[in-house]
Amino acid sequence: MSRFRYGEYDDGPDPLAPPYDVRAALDELGRSVMEGARPLRALRDLLRRGTQGRSGLDDLLRQVRERRERLRSSGRLDGTLEQARALLDRAVGQERAELFPDPSDDARLRESELDSLPADTAAAVRRLADYEWRSEAARRSFAELRDLLRREILDSQFRGMKEALTNGSPEDMRRVGEMVEALNAMLEADDRGEHTQADFDRFMAEYGDFFPDNPRNLGELVDSLAQRAAAAQRMMNSLTPEQRAELSDLMGQTMAEAGLTEAMERLSGALRSRRPDLAWSGTEEMDGAEGMGMGDATTALEELGELAELDTALSQDYAGAGLDDIDEEAVRRALGRSAVDDLARLRELERELRDQGFLRGSRDRMELTPKAVRRLGETALREVFATSPVARPGQHSTADSGQAGELTGASRPWRFGDEQPLDVVRTLANAATRGRAPGDPPGRLRLRADDFEVAETERRDASAVCLLVDLSYSMVRRDLWGTAKQTAMALHSLVTTRFPQDAVQVIGFNAYARELAPESLAELEWEPVQGTNLQHALLLAGRHLDRHSDFEPIVLIVTDGEPTAHLERDGEATFTWPPSQDTTALTLAEVDRMTRRGAALNVFLLADDPRLEEFVDEVARRNGGRVVRPDTARLGSYVVHDFLDRRRRAG
Incomplete structure (x- = not known):
């Protein structure tokens, strides 16, 4: 026997959920119009608040803003400096512990050198770059510090690099340098108009493990790298001047030791020139209790930047705003699949209002169609009767012949201005009885004005x-x-x-x-x-x-x-x-x-x-x-x- 498993459907919108009642949505929109709102504003308000028990843009916007607040309170931006200082202090302490029992002049000289280290972490690291450690534990701590800086700095530029460089072997660093050089060469070829998709595919086949978001072409890769580079710059801008100077110095030392200074500068300039529209100069307030590494801090600021753009798109408060401006993938990353389904429902509602002929116009100018106006009139009448039931209106007939009402079965010759329905049978019979005139084509009837007859109806008072x-x-x-x-x-x-x-x-x-x-x-x-x-x-x-x-x-x-x-x-x-x-x-x-x-x-x-x-x-x-x-x-x-x-x- 076949076995079945039942569970919650999670592969898109519920296929059994009832669709929006478009006419009910139109009535709701119409009430706003009746109160003085323009159709475009009424539609936007409807989409913002949602309808028929389903979420609107305001609910999605609330979720985005809650997510932003959680991110801001998730940590501080100076975590890398904090970790670097802690590792440096540990290395120095371990070295002092090794030197203390040694009565030699060399030990005292080394202690004096350690005593004279500057308070600035970057300057101290630079001073100790060529120091010959007596303590093996101190040597390992200082190596851990330098490895931390390499991984965090590169991770702030390339998402996932921290994990890729976990071992930190010279071969790994050599491959990173080759990737950056290949990337710069590909961008320069694109500037000359010589880049092809095949070039990009070869690049990804060799270095795709450095790019977990798996871009499909050079444009997507540039967008991803530029957004992260802009977030890294905003992270630096958000530090105090002292912290910024110290971290910049550490970054410069680390890139120089890795031989990446010139290549990374070229890459940074290329990304800025291609995406000058990004927020390179902004800042963010992060007030969490724990310090965050540069990579994690950059990721947090990158997400905050994306949430800020999503906030603007969901607010729909700018000229020409529309649901198509909202990035569905950004909604998915920030809020999950259910939010994407809510957005899809709103788009479906707006599309149905247009497709069913209730709204027409552009993003900046929208109006109700005559069909919508008739519907709103019917709704207004229905609501009027609902407030005070009355007997159904009758039709008040008289016996006179007139222009409207039920057919009496009689007919009469048509007169100019008559609006009664045409009696087709009697009209054609009159033409047939009159017969063909000379020159008329055989088998056809030629109608004249005096052939027409109209059906008489009961007269109703107008x-x-x-x-x-x-x-x-x-x-x-x-x-x-x-x-x-x-x-x-x-x-x-x-x-x-x-x-x-x-x-x-x-x-x-x-x-x-x-x-x-x-x-x-x-x-x-x-x-x-x-x-x-x-x-x-x-x-x-x-x-x-x-x-x-x-x-x-x-x-x-x-x-x-x-x-x-x-x-x-x-x-x-x-x-x-x-x-x-x-x-x-x-x-x-x-x-x-x-x-x-x-x-x-x-x-x-x-x-x-x-x-x-x-x-x-x-x-x-x-x-x-x-x-x-x-x-x-x-x-x-x-x-x-x-x-x-x-x-x-x-x-």
């Missing part, structure tokens, strides 16, 4: 709907901006989807009034202008009603302030506070025109202001409409229900 929404700055201050936009989108969605025979117009007004197209409603941004020009809004609404004079007029006004602006004869708006008599009189004149059109004005009052209440009461008295003081959190419900009530009465 309404001309005007929603006038106050967009003055006070609506922003009272936190009504998003509510007003949601109300407008909900009403527009209701009318266009359930009463397609109606003509709806949304008008926004502050200092001036303007018609708001449905695709611009969601992305409408507030304007820091003064003025509540209801007169201009009523003027535009009146034109809409006049264009549909045979429709039932429905006018709804949402405002939080009395009129403070009006149009002069030259078309310029005038703002005054307190409102002038001219503003009030001209606005009421438009109210009277609405009354003569038979349009009742229902005003939704969003503020407790005695002057505003006095004005709207006068509007209601002159016009016969209603004044409604809604709960602002349920404004959309009040407006939509008021429209449905009036629509039913009209039907």
Whole structure:
């Protein structure tokens, strides 16, 4: 029998995890847009906080910053100096112990030489370079010190070199020198345009054990070496001036003894010239209790540099930022596979929002598509109904023939301007009955205008709907901006989807009034202008009603302030506070025109202001409409229900 083992899946994102609900994500994004955020900012905020219980960029950023803090507290940067001083003191102590029992003048002379050693570790090491040790233990300690310096210094330039030089044999050091010379020769050939991939492959075949990250080409090798060299330089910059001078001196001695001074200088210059964009001059604060060797300290600073770049990419706070800027391999190294999976999910969500036709544009400029706007309108309507359930709207039919509704089964000749569906069968039958005219091709029917017939439908009363929404700055201050936009989108969605025979117009007004197209409603941004020009809004609404004079007029006004602006004869708006008599009189004149059109004005009052209440009461008295003081959190419900009530009465 076959045997099976079951365990946690760790080879990528869970293949059984449900995908993102893209429509739900769009609704969440849309709510931010409704509150005034631009689509690009709303998308970035969505990706930052995550959605549907999954991590966003902020959570990854938090993990990166926690990792940086742990690294900073992992040790101090002067560990190599500390170790070198300890080995030097041990060697000197062992030598003194060997000399103390010897009564000879040579022993006293040697003790005097040891007494005169400078306090600076590098200077002391240089002084002892040619000293003939009497103590074999001291000799081994000093050799250990020099081996430590070779391995740590080279490890700070080539990751993993410390392990590669564990034995520290002359043959190992000779091979290191050959590798550096071959690397310099390869870089110089590349500068002349003579380098090939085959050259690189031969180099890696011989020296690949020095490069555990296994670069695939010269570019990757240069990037790896330059990043480490920059980290080593930042490590030196982060030491005190005294520590830096002492360590530099030790490095110089060590490279000179190994015969690598000139080759390493050439390599360092080549790396700097190829990657001047790296942080060669920065510093880092390391506050751990234990000292770190140069190699480990360089590795820590290299990782800190990578985390700093990852922090910037995850923050997405720069122009043109995008998820593609985030290095997936850097995320994997810093945070592990689960973080990579979280990033992949976010990229999938952004891609689906585009591929499904909800977002379009570039990194710097993004907008909602008409499809997305329709979805947000449907969502706004659904949320409006959820706040206050009402009966499902009916269709209010009459027996008259009209332009919309159910088919009656009858047809009539087409007249110019008819919008009823074409009766194809009767139209073709008319052409066939008329017969072929001379010159008509055989087997074909030629249609004329008088052949067309349209199918008659039940007539449904049509309404001309005007929603006038106050967009003055006070609506922003009272936190009504998003509510007003949601109300407008909900009403527009209701009318266009359930009463397609109606003509709806949304008008926004502050200092001036303007018609708001449905695709611009969601992305409408507030304007820091003064003025509540209801007169201009009523003027535009009146034109809409006049264009549909045979429709039932429905006018709804949402405002939080009395009129403070009006149009002069030259078309310029005038703002005054307190409102002038001219503003009030001209606005009421438009109210009277609405009354003569038979349009009742229902005003939704969003503020407790005695002057505003006095004005709207006068509007209601002159016009016969209603004044409604809604709960602002349920404004959309009040407006939509008021429209449905009036629509039913009209039907």
